[in-house]
Amino acid sequence: MTMSLPQFITQLCESGLLTTEEITAFLENLSDASPSVDDLTKQLIEHKRLSLFQAQMICEGKGKKLLLGNYLIRDRIGSGGMGDVFLAEHRRMERLVALKTLPTNMTKNDQSIRRFHQEVKAAARLTHPNIVTAYDADEAGGTHFLVMEYVPGQDLSAYVKSQGQFSVEHALTIILQAATGLKYAHEQGIIHRDIKPSNMLLDNTGTIKILDMGLARIDAIGEDQPGTALTQSGSMMGTVDFMSPEQAASTHAADYRSDIYSLGCSFYFLVTGKVVYNGPSIISRILAHREHPIPSLCTSLAEIPSDVDIVYQKMIAKCPEDRFQNMQEVINAITNCELMQTELSSPILQKPLDVRQLESLPSDFVLNSSEGTAFQQITQEYNRTGKWGWILTAIASASLLLLAGIVFKSETPAGTIVLEIDQPELAGAVVNVDGQQKLTLKTGTSLERITIPADSQFHSLEVSQKGYETFKKQFILKPDREESVRIRLKPLTIAENQSHSETENYALEFDGKSSAVELPSLKYDGTHPFTLEAFIRPQIPENEYTIAVALMMGAVNFRVAVSNKNSDTRFMLTTDIKAGKHVRLISDPCVRPVKAYHVAAIYDGKAIWLYLNGKQVQNPVEKYNEKNEYVPSKDAISLDLIYPTALFQIGRTSRTALINHRFRGLIDEMRFSNIVRYTSNFTPAKRLKTDAHTMALYHFDAVGSDILKDSSGNGHDGRIIDARWVKVDDELNVINPGNN
Numbered sequence: 001m002t003m004s005l006p007q008f009i010t011q012l013c014e015s016g017l018l019t020t021e022e023i024t025a026f027l028e029n030l031s032d033a034s035p036s037v038d039d040l041t042k043q044l045i046e047h048k049r050l051s052l053f054q055a056q057m058i059c060e061g062k063g064k065k066l067l068l069g070n071y072l073i074r075d076r077i078g079s080g081g082m083g084d085v086f087l088a089e090h091r092r093m094e095r096l097v098a099l100k101t102l103p104t105n106m107t108k109n110d111q112s113i114r115r116f117h118q119e120v121k122a123a124a125r126l127t128h129p130n131i132v133t134a135y136d137a138d139e140a141g142g143t144h145f146l147v148m149e150y151v152p153g154q155d156l157s158a159y160v161k162s163q164g165q166f167s168v169e170h171a172l173t174i175i176l177q178a179a180t181g182l183k184y185a186h187e188q189g190i191i192h193r194d195i196k197p198s199n200m201l202l203d204n205t206g207t208i209k210i211l212d213m214g215l216a217r218i219d220a221i222g223e224d225q226p227g228t229a230l231t232q233s234g235s236m237m238g239t240v241d242f243m244s245p246e247q248a249a250s251t252h253a254a255d256y257r258s259d260i261y262s263l264g265c266s267f268y269f270l271v272t273g274k275v276v277y278n279g280p281s282i283i284s285r286i287l288a289h290r291e292h293p294i295p296s297l298c299t300s301l302a303e304i305p306s307d308v309d310i311v312y313q314k315m316i317a318k319c320p321e322d323r324f325q326n327m328q329e330v331i332n333a334i335t336n337c338e339l340m341q342t343e344l345s346s347p348i349l350q351k352p353l354d355v356r357q358l359e360s361l362p363s364d365f366v367l368n369s370s371e372g373t374a375f376q377q378i379t380q381e382y383n384r385t386g387k388w389g390w391i392l393t394a395i396a397s398a399s400l401l402l403l404a405g406i407v408f409k410s411e412t413p414a415g416t417i418v419l420e421i422d423q424p425e426l427a428g429a430v431v432n433v434d435g436q437q438k439l440t441l442k443t444g445t446s447l448e449r450i451t452i453p454a455d456s457q458f459h460s461l462e463v464s465q466k467g468y469e470t471f472k473k474q475f476i477l478k479p480d481r482e483e484s485v486r487i488r489l490k491p492l493t494i495a496e497n498q499s500h501s502e503t504e505n506y507a508l509e510f511d512g513k514s515s516a517v518e519l520p521s522l523k524y525d526g527t528h529p530f531t532l533e534a535f536i537r538p539q540i541p542e543n544e545y546t547i548a549v550a551l552m553m554g555a556v557n558f559r560v561a562v563s564n565k566n567s568d569t570r571f572m573l574t575t576d577i578k579a580g581k582h583v584r585l586i587s588d589p590c591v592r593p594v595k596a597y598h599v600a601a602i603y604d605g606k607a608i609w610l611y612l613n614g615k616q617v618q619n620p621v622e623k624y625n626e627k628n629e630y631v632p633s634k635d636a637i638s639l640d641l642i643y644p645t646a647l648f649q650i651g652r653t654s655r656t657a658l659i660n661h662r663f664r665g666l667i668d669e670m671r672f673s674n675i676v677r678y679t680s681n682f683t684p685a686k687r688l689k690t691d692a693h694t695m696a697l698y699h700f701d702a703v704g705s706d707i708l709k710d711s712s713g714n715g716h717d718g719r720i721i722d723a724r725w726v727k728v729d730d731e732l733n734v735i736n737p738g739n740n
Contacts, residue, residue, distance in 0.1 A: 003059055008037045015063035016072060016091075017054060051075050069140040071099055071147065087150065097135060098148045113144065120146055122190055123213050130181025132201065132209045152204050155211070156197035156266070160273055168304055169339045171270040174200070175263060176334050177208035182263070183327035185213060186256045193254055195262035196242040197269050240282050241275040242266055245290040245318055257320040260330055264315025272300055276316065290318065307337050415454035417461065420486045421446050429465035429489070449482075463487050472707050472717075505668070506703050507535075507732055508723040510651040512546065512664030515723040517650035517708050522672065522696050522716040524558075524648075526603075526638070531677040532560060533600040533688070534670035536571075537732035538663070540564035547653045547661045548599070549670070559653070560601050561661070569594045571617075573601045573610045575637065582624040583637060585610050587617045596666075596732035598684035604676045606636045614682045648672075650708075651723065666732045670698045686730065 003011075013020055027035075030043060041059065044050040050058075053075045057066055066073045071088040077098070078085040088099040102116065120137040127133065136147035156174065160166070166174065178200055182192060192199075192213055201209045240248065244261035247254035268276045276295060277288035294313050297304040311333045317323045324330045334340060419431065424444035431439050431448070438450050441463075452459060463471040468489035508517070524530055536548050540562055550559040559574045568589040575583050585608055590597065600611040610617040623633040650670070651663040671688045672695040690697045696716040702709045703725045708718035727735045 003037055003061070005035070005037055005040065007061075008040065008058065011058045011061060011063035015054070015058060015066045017058075017063075017066065018049060022049075065141075067140075068099065068101075068143060068145055069138050071097065071145075073099070088147075096150045098150045100146045100148065102144045102146065116144065122188075126185055126188060126190065126213055128181050128184045130177050130208055130210060131185065131213050132211050134213070151201060151209055153201040153209070156200045156202060156208075156270060158198070159202060160197065160270060165273040166270045168271055168301070168308060171267055172308065172334055172337065172339060174202075174208050174270060175267045176331060176340075178210060178263060178266075179327045179330045179334070181208070181210050182259050183331065185210075186259070186327055191254065191256055192259050192262075193247065193251060194239055195259050195266060196239060197266050200266065240285050240289075241277070242269075243286070243289065244320070245286075246320060248286045248289065255320070256326060257323050260323050260327065261316050261320075263330070264312055267312055267315070268295075268297065271297065271304070294318075305338055308339065311337065414451050416482045417450050417452065418482050418484045419448040419450070419463075420484055421448065423488060425468070426463070426465055426487070426489060429463055429468075432460075432462045432464070434459050461485065463489065465489055467491060472705075505728050505730070506725055507537075507666045507668035507700050507728045508650075508708075508720065509666050509726045509734070510663045510723050512539075512541075512662050514721065515662065516652045516721045517718045517723060518721065519648040519650070519696065519708075519716055519718045522648050522710075522718075524672075524695070526558075528674055529605055529676045530558075530603045531600060531671075531673040531675065532558075532602075533598065533673075533677065533684075534560075535596050535668045535684075535732065536560075536562070536599050536665065537596040537667075538562040538564070538569060538594060538665040540569060540664055542567065545661055546663045547649075548651070548663050548665075548667065549601075550649045550653050558601075558603065560599060562663070562665075567592070571597065571599055571610065571612055573608050575603075575608060583608070583621060583633065584624075584630065585617060585621050586619060587612055588619065596668075596730075600678055600684075602676055602678065603637070606638075608637055609678075611678055611682075614678075614684050616678075616681060650718070666726065666728060666734070668700045668728065668732060670696075670700075672696045 009023055012018055012023060018026075026044070026047075026049065027040075030040075032039065035043070037059070041050070041055045045052060045055055051074055054066055054073070057063060057073075068088070070091050072091055073086045073088050074096075075087040076084060077087045083100050083102045086099045086101070088097050089095065090097065117137055120134055124134040124137075132151055133149040134146060135149065138145060138147070165171075178195070182195070185192065190213065192210065194212060195210070199211045201211055203209055242262045242265040244254065244258040247258045247261075265276050268274070275285075277285055277292055279285040279288055294316055297309045297312055298306060311330075314323060314333070315330065324333065417433075421441065421443075422445050426441055426444035429441045429444075430437055431441065431450070433450060433452055439448060441448065461471075461473045468491055471487055471489050473485060508515075510516070532549060534549065538546070538548070540546055541564065543565055545561060545563040545565075548560045548562055561572050561574055563570050563572065569592070570587050570589055572584055572586040574585075587610065590612075598611075598613050600609075600614075602609040602611070608621060620632040621634070621637075622630040623635065625631055650667060653661050669686075669688050671690075673693045674695055675693040677693075687699070688697060690712040694712045694714070696710045696714055697712040698708050698718065699711050700708070706720045708720055710716040710718070729735060
């Protein structure tokens, strides 16, 4: 039966989404005084007054179901063996949450309901950065539901299936984070019992969060009743591939070591893209876990170090007594692996995510998965650097965060930053560390000490005062050490009117080893034209290939590179538009000696162009074919598979690549634009300007700072890592190199 307009409006009012007054006002603003239900629905969706899901529910006469207690349902964002999941909003607090409704078979009697609330109460006590927080559990209209932290992210199972396996070291960081969260849960007396890739979420900061903590035991209630334990295909089908032999025999017999087994099986999946034991049926796979020899990773992957294989095999030993006996032992074993002694990288994958497969999703939290609850969103890269060992201290420090502030226990390694202030005008200035206000300066002449975690990761310091430029600095603290910072703020009247000196120009010098600049907030998703331009003077050793600027995520990338083969220095624009499909545009050899070049790399939605000093490179675009040869190609190029939160890097490929092709030379004046800047030969301006199409602009003028300031006004400041400020002339020759 087709719903009439009055019926639709009645349903809309009863849903609680809009009041009668709001609906009346909306109707009065429509050009059509008597719209159809379809037209009104479209208008409400276009004006973001309703989601598509809400509109569908109202049209089906189910508007009342959009309100569960204090929570207003916005969208259905997934389902699995543990129930449906919705994106919801608390009506009074206006906080977005993930709301999971439980299946009736899990709450069909008083005993099950009591068990549900007991388990949720225990899980809600877990406050840890690697565990999704449970906020609330309630019942409304006969529907029992769990309210959880809403975390935009993607579960590791979906991640690997869409993009390919992780590199070994990145998988180790993931397992290390999960082990740290599980160690905390185990110390609180909670065993997960359902650890698997689809229950580990990679959030939009690169942090691993464990899902459904404590709910596996609720799901196990049905084991006491015949015929239920192995018939929940949505849950069990995705679980047996990561389940320990003793847990398969009896869930009640599983202890902490069962979680260790499941975590080891998850590691195997992350690095191979396969489960440890395969088989045609659930029973055959259960028996394989119990009886088949443990497959060595060294036979599957040549790059697996032997010490990593030993750790993995001990994690999934058949007998619990032969495994690590607790998560601390797992953590110690992983951190002692040789790979963990190298520089920390972010978890970039080896194959691209097909973003087009995600466009039809109504939300970014949960998808239906054969392995239960699955999460899917375009996430940001790990925005951290340092040594592998920082993960433990960073997570340990973060786990002490309280809602009312930050409390650091005495056992937490700590350091002190000392602010040296001798500027009377700064009385009343606000000091923030990592985005949180720490103190207000009482006078402008003092020494102020702030104690923060010494966790080997970068911290940010900001001192702000009205009428002055904000002072910014990034630093790393070591335990029981003091870091002194001299604070001096520049009045805005001077900063705004200070003109660029034509006689004093500066650039960043990259050493080809550790130098880089990260642009953490500048994003490009490949769906619109793009121009990247900069003044670059390479100093590339013989027979080397380096990256000047790169945007990459997995196998999809956009890079400006420089090579020096047989004393021929060439610029090139390269891109991998999907796994195994490499395209490049390479210049003729540069005139020697090689000086500064204005390089403009352009993508117009179908093709790539390259300009050197304003002249278009006329060589054909080449693609890499199946015969491992570069051949001319006129195929259309599409970059829309670029992961939308891929991180721009200056001076290197990424923070993750084992072969990083770091740049050696100087870079100055860089601009990113969302249009095709040049369509014919031109004369490059010595100093680039910002306009409505500028995504970011860097003049490289902030001498001595570790922040590369974005002069476009868009706030995309970069973080300088080990690059050196040098005074240069117009050809980027270093002036008085010993004095820089």
